[in-house]
Amino acid sequence: MPMKDALAQRRYENLVDHLESLMRALLKPQYQGYYGQLILGTDNLADMGDLKDVRRAAREAGRRLGWKSTTRLVGGRLFVLDEREVPGRIKQLAEDATAKAIDRAWRDCR
Numbered sequence: 001m002p003m004k005d006a007l008a009q010r011r012y013e014n015l016v017d018h019l020e021s022l023m024r025a026l027l028k029p030q031y032q033g034y035y036g037q038l039i040l041g042t043d044n045l046a047d048m049g050d051l052k053d054v055r056r057a058a059r060e061a062g063r064r065l066g067w068k069s070t071t072r073l074v075g076g077r078l079f080v081l082d083e084r085e086v087p088g089r090i091k092q093l094a095e096d097a098t099a100k101a102i103d104r105a106w107r108d109c110r
Contacts, residue, residue: 036082
């Protein structure tokens with residue numbers, strides 16, 4: 001029986017490592033680790049195992065990154081979000097980037 005538990009623990013740790021690498025890859029360097037998010041679709045979730053285990057692993061991966069992580073299941077997609085308070089200077093960078101993107105999209109649609 002302990003061998004089965006050890007295997008399950010290894011699988012869980014591998015899942016945490018995998019999710020952490022996905023989450024880290026999506027971070028924008030200019031935001032210094034803030035505004036983290038990961039969205040896993042139905043296909044991804046099916047490959048990763050039981051939903052409760054994936055959610056737990058995602059929260060653990062977020063903690064490794066210093067996130068105040070939360071998970072939400074919406075329409076078959078799992079959202080993993082960093083809900084920490086964002087410092088003002090980083091918030092301003094994100095707002096400026098958003099405004100520029102909206103302005104670009106608006107000009108391109110004309």
